[in-house]
Amino acid sequence: MARAALLGRLASRIRWQVATVRDLREETAETRTLVLDVPDWRGHLAGQHVDVRLTAEDGYQAERSYSIASAPESPKLELTVEHVPDGEVSTYFVEDLLVGDRFEVRGPIGGHFTWRVEDGGPLLLVAGGSGLVPLMAMLRHRAARGSDVDARLLLSARRLHEVIYRDELAALGDVGVSITLTREQPDGWQGFGRRIDAEMLEAVGPPPASAPRVFVCGPTGFVEQAADLLVALGHDPGAIRAERFGPTGG
Amino acid sequence: MPPISRGFGARRRRPEVDPARVPPGQYVVRDFPVLSAGPTPHTPVEEWSLTIDGAVDEALSWSWDEFLALPSETFTVDIHCVTKWSKLATTWTGVSVDTLLEDVSTEAEYLTAWCDGGYTTNLALEDVTDGRAWVVHDFEGDPLESEHGGPARLLVPHLYFWKSAKWLRGLALTIEDEPGFWEAAGYHNRGDPWQEQRYWGD
Numbered sequence: 001m002a003r004a005a006l007l008g009r010l011a012s013r014i015r016w017q018v019a020t021v022r023d024l025r026e027e028t029a030e031t032r033t034l035v036l037d038v039p040d041w042r043g044h045l046a047g048q049h050v051d052v053r054l055t056a057e058d059g060y061q062a063e064r065s066y067s068i069a070s071a072p073e074s075p076k077l078e079l080t081v082e083h084v085p086d087g088e089v090s091t092y093f094v095e096d097l098l099v100g101d102r103f104e105v106r107g108p109i110g111g112h113f114t115w116r117v118e119d120g121g122p123l124l125l126v127a128g129g130s131g132l133v134p135l136m137a138m139l140r141h142r143a144a145r146g147s148d149v150d151a152r153l154l155l156s157a158r159r160l161h162e163v164i165y166r167d168e169l170a171a172l173g174d175v176g177v178s179i180t181l182t183r184e185q186p187d188g189w190q191g192f193g194r195r196i197d198a199e200m201l202e203a204v205g206p207p208p209a210s211a212p213r214v215f216v217c218g219p220t221g222f223v224e225q226a227a228d229l230l231v232a233l234g235h236d237p238g239a240i241r242a243e244r245f246g247p248t249g250g
Numbered sequence: 251m252p253p254i255s256r257g258f259g260a261r262r263r264r265p266e267v268d269p270a271r272v273p274p275g276q277y278v279v280r281d282f283p284v285l286s287a288g289p290t291p292h293t294p295v296e297e298w299s300l301t302i303d304g305a306v307d308e309a310l311s312w313s314w315d316e317f318l319a320l321p322s323e324t325f326t327v328d329i330h331c332v333t334k335w336s337k338l339a340t341t342w343t344g345v346s347v348d349t350l351l352e353d354v355s356t357e358a359e360y361l362t363a364w365c366d367g368g369y370t371t372n373l374a375l376e377d378v379t380d381g382r383a384w385v386v387h388d389f390e391g392d393p394l395e396s397e398h399g400g401p402a403r404l405l406v407p408h409l410y411f412w413k414s415a416k417w418l419r420g421l422a423l424t425i426e427d428e429p430g431f432w433e434a435a436g437y438h439n440r441g442d443p444w445q446e447q448r449y450w451g452d
Contacts, residue, residue: 011450018253051334051448053275055252056259063275065333092258102253109449111435112287220284224397227289237289238368244284 027164046137047114050107067133071140082130121149128218152176158183208234273443291366304422305358327407330443344386358423366417371430410441
């Protein structure tokens with residue numbers, strides 16, 4: 001039998017499961033973390049995502065995909081959702097959802113944009129805005145496992161108050177966290193204050209010679225720019241894993 | 251019975267599209283999102299070629315100019331991405347895979363599309379013949395941008411869009427069906443959006 005047919009036959013269908021909202025955390029004015037209880041969750045790898053399905057009272061349904069924010073070691077499944085203007089699902093999640101509400105999830109999905117401590121490092125994570133979510137799952141996984149893999153994070157955000165997980169980022173200890181604020185920097189800001197460029201990526205390191213595993217996530221334009229710069233600096237294109245989200249989302 | 255999300259649906263989008271054109275679990279977008287697993291390759295057309303090889307009696311190859319000189323078609327189709335967006339009425343110009351395979355003699359029933367950047371995807375020959383697939387170089391009348399797969403990409407609109415490989419450089423015909431990049435990483439081997447064949451086991 002062809003290998004593909006075999007794969008298809010052996011794999012069981014990933015089923016829809018009911019998720020119950022146990023807690024809601026406001027990360028920024030536009031971003032919220034949903035802490036979910038999913039009985040019999042089959043576990044996930046840092047970097048994977050889930051499909052979600054909402055059902056309205058009249059039976060209307062909408063599906064979207066969201067990155068998982070929590071570490072595989074976390075007892076609860078967490079999604080961090082950014083409000084997309086006019087997005088029917090993200091607006092519901094960020095503005096209307098209450099503790100105790102239920103919806104469906106299906107996953108985990110994705111076998112490429114993932115990292116496990118066993119995969120080793122060094123690790124270079126480059127995030128644009130809420131593209132930080134799956135990368136945070138990797139850093140939380142690293143912390144939960146007590147790993148000392150060399151890890152660097154470069155986060156690009158417009159303004160400081162738009163940075164999600166701010167306190168947690170500051171407490172990450174041995175992770176090299178660099179933040180660039182592209183629109184507005186507070187007085188006394190010590191981080192970068194411009195759009196991502198080659199000089200910034202070199203300063204963040206690790207150098208291409210140390211062959212880091214690179215994960216880039218953010219809006220399309222950001223990822224295109226960051227990945228092009230990384231390739232130009234000499235990073236192996238095959239070692240750069242990218243995840244892009246368009247302006248549409250929902 | 252799925253749980254009802256109290257209060258959901260009040261902000262429902264009611265796009266003016268024929269619901270019969272939207273596969274299950276999809277929603278319609280107006281822009282053109284980009285999805286790929288790594289950096290975007292930027293291959294100059296002077297260095298580009300398209301090859302048909304693998305289980306064939308004689309391999310074929312076209313330079314960019316030779317490829318552009320092949321009979322082309324302009325056509326309008328709906329496209330459906332496994333990440334749940336669908337884009338209706340997209341217009342492309344390119345060469346039918348039937349045209350590319352016209353002089354190919356093969357026992358193969360499958361092919362692997364391979365690309366700059368290392369991406370691959372597998373397809374049954376019957377999914378890319380009889381006017382069901384093209385290698386396209388223009389989108390909406392303009393040369394295809396590299397982030398959308400330029401200089402040329404495969405277009406197989408009746409399957410999820412990851413089958414429409416960007417930065418296409420060759421079609422390798424195969425006797426056995428060999429899972430490609432996403433097909434080996436949890437995504438469905440065929441990917442029919444109307445059957446919602448998103449992941450393994452669907």
